[in-house]
Amino acid sequence: MGTIEKRSFSFRLRRSFGDGGSTNSRNSNNNSSTCTNHNNQKRCSTPLTPTSTSTGRLEVPGASVSRRSSIYKKPDKNDGGQIHMIPDVELPLMTFADQYNIEKTLAEGCFAKILLCRHRPTNTTVVLKAVHAELTTIKEFQKEFHYNYELSHHHHILSAYAVAFQTMDYLVFAMEHAPYGDLASNIGPNGLHETACKLIAEQLSSALGFMHSKNLVHRDLKIENVLVFTPDFTRVKLCDFGATTKKGLLVHKVKHTWTSCVPPEQLELIKNERFQCLSISDSWQFGILLYNILTGNPPWLSADWVKDPAYANFMKYEQRKTTKVPENFRRFSPRLMRCFRKYLTHDTEERCKITEVTKYMKDRWVECRISASKSATLISPTPHDQDSCIYLNQREGRLSGDENKLRFKRMMSSYGLDIPIDQTMVRRRVWDWLSTCDASFDPEVESLHALDM
Ligand SMILES: Nc1ncnc2c1ncn2[C@@H]1O[C@H](COP(=O)(O)OP(=O)(O)OP(=O)(O)O)[C@@H](O)[C@H]1O
Numbered sequence: 001m002g003t004i005e006k007r008s009f010s011f012r013l014r015r016s017f018g019d020g021g022s023t024n025s026r027n028s029n030n031n032s033s034t035c036t037n038h039n040n041q042k043r044c045s046t047p048l049t050p051t052s053t054s055t056g057r058l059e060v061p062g063a064s065v066s067r068r069s070s071i072y073k074k075p076d077k078n079d080g081g082q083i084h085m086i087p088d089v090e091l092p093l094m095t096f097a098d099q100y101n102i103e104k105t106l107a108e109g110c111f112a113k114i115l116l117c118r119h120r121p122t123n124t125t126v127v128l129k130a131v132h133a134e135l136t137t138i139k140e141f142q143k144e145f146h147y148n149y150e151l152s153h154h155h156h157i158l159s160a161y162a163v164a165f166q167t168m169d170y171l172v173f174a175m176e177h178a179p180y181g182d183l184a185s186n187i188g189p190n191g192l193h194e195t196a197c198k199l200i201a202e203q204l205s206s207a208l209g210f211m212h213s214k215n216l217v218h219r220d221l222k223i224e225n226v227l228v229f230t231p232d233f234t235r236v237k238l239c240d241f242g243a244t245t246k247k248g249l250l251v252h253k254v255k256h257t258w259t260s261c262v263p264p265e266q267l268e269l270i271k272n273e274r275f276q277c278l279s280i281s282d283s284w285q286f287g288i289l290l291y292n293i294l295t296g297n298p299p300w301l302s303a304d305w306v307k308d309p310a311y312a313n314f315m316k317y318e319q320r321k322t323t324k325v326p327e328n329f330r331r332f333s334p335r336l337m338r339c340f341r342k343y344l345t346h347d348t349e350e351r352c353k354i355t356e357v358t359k360y361m362k363d364r365w366v367e368c369r370i371s372a373s374k375s376a377t378l379i380s381p382t383p384h385d386q387d388s389c390i391y392l393n394q395r396e397g398r399l400s401g402d403e404n405k406l407r408f409k410r411m412m413s414s415y416g417l418d419i420p421i422d423q424t425m426v427r428r429r430v431w432d433w434l435s436t437c438d439a440s441f442d443p444e445v446e447s448l449h450a451l452d453m
Pocket residue numbers: 106107108109110111112113114127129158175176177178179181182220224225227239240242256
């Protein structure tokens with residue numbers, strides 16, 4: 001179907017079932033435009049395209065539509081397993097140009113293009129996920145769209161609109177735009193501040209806990225699949241439901257994901273071996289993500305204790321074969337280490353639920369040890385200091401210059417580095433360097449007080 005009424009259009013976020021929404025499906029046997037609900041009654045009559053309305057308003061979830069409105073219903077607590085019934089959605093054939101101006105390609109992966117578009121009839125910005133038709137099956141596409149759409153009600157899950165169509169080359173569905181991109185592009189080389197990490201952890205554990213309560217496993221949790229809506233991370237959302245599966249089903253490994261995110265029980269499988277999909281695989285990936293956002297890197301390349309010494313060290317610690325905290329975990333508090341142990345245990349029976357992290361929100365997470373030895377000195381002088389060492393500079397900014405100097409001296413001497421410095425020499429070299437960098441540098445104006453220690 002390429003014909004769309006010439007009136008104005010609106011995307012309507014409705015549940016696929018139960019409210020007479022715009023979800024439609026094709027009866028796979030007779031190809032008629034009907035779909036069935038769970039009592040096998042015919043329900044739907046319109047295809048999943050931008051639907052015409054008299055108002056012409058584009059109703060964006062969470063923005064123009066209240067979560068309590070009749071359109072944006074919360075799913076029933078007990079949905080009777082409806083969420084697992086994936087309808088055959090009719091995908092009208094059209095071109096992007098029919099309704100959209102493509103403004104930018106936000107990302108391009110192996111299977112899909114993520115396009116930032118303007119929906120002309122409503123003059124609204126949306127993101128289209130265009131999956132290459134040759135590289136997926138209609139069923140796979142429908143599964144991703146269905147789960148994303150059905151889970152959209154959660155505050156920390158990306159909202160998909162009830163809009164899906166196909167072009168000659170792509171299967172496409174529409175979703176809201178995350179203005180700050182994904183977490184991967186927001187994390188510096190040293191990770192994020194502890195406070196930001198706690199915010200992210202809380203929101204994601206809530207989103208994944210919601211999925212698990214529906215017996216769904218995300219299976220591809222990584223920093224690239226968390227989208228950022230506010231620069232202070234008070235609003236992040238989980239996305240990419242391409243690998244989402246009903247708990248308990250037999251599945252293959254998720255392709256095209258970082259090996260650091262693959263749980264050990266899956267790494268150990270032989271090629272093409274299937275395994276039962278369980279929510280504890282999300283718990284594992286959550287533990288990796290938590291480490292990743294706190295430090296800027298994953299804790300190891302792969303959870304293979306034979307090939308990866310970083311993992312082997314952690315595994316020994318986690319199984320209490322040693323009390324030595326692995327080098328790359330030394331900056332964390334004992335409480336956070338307890339939490340990591342629960343998420344990243346090799347033993348699948350022992351692994352915690354996704355929401356475990358909420359028990360650790362009031363604890364300090366980062367202790368800022370910078371020495372490798374167990375008796376390492378803490379940089380932080382006060383027990384109430386919540387900052388991590390990677391934010392030392394920011395914290396220093398809040399202290400007076402003298403305090404800074406004193407603390408720096410104390411720290412250097414605790415490491416045997418209190419060598420006298422020729423200040424005149426240092427000053428001259430810095431001046432030389434600055435004047436080569438910036439011709440407009442004025443040594444009269446610029447202060448080099450910071451160097452006067
Ligand atoms: N709604 C959105 N707003 C802004 N950026 C987005 C949005 N959706 C996706 N992206 C960007 O596109 C990237 C890829 O999206 P997505 O994971 O859905 O595609 P994919 O092809 O399934 O990726 P992969 O298979 O490699 O995990 C995300 O990591 C993010 O950077």
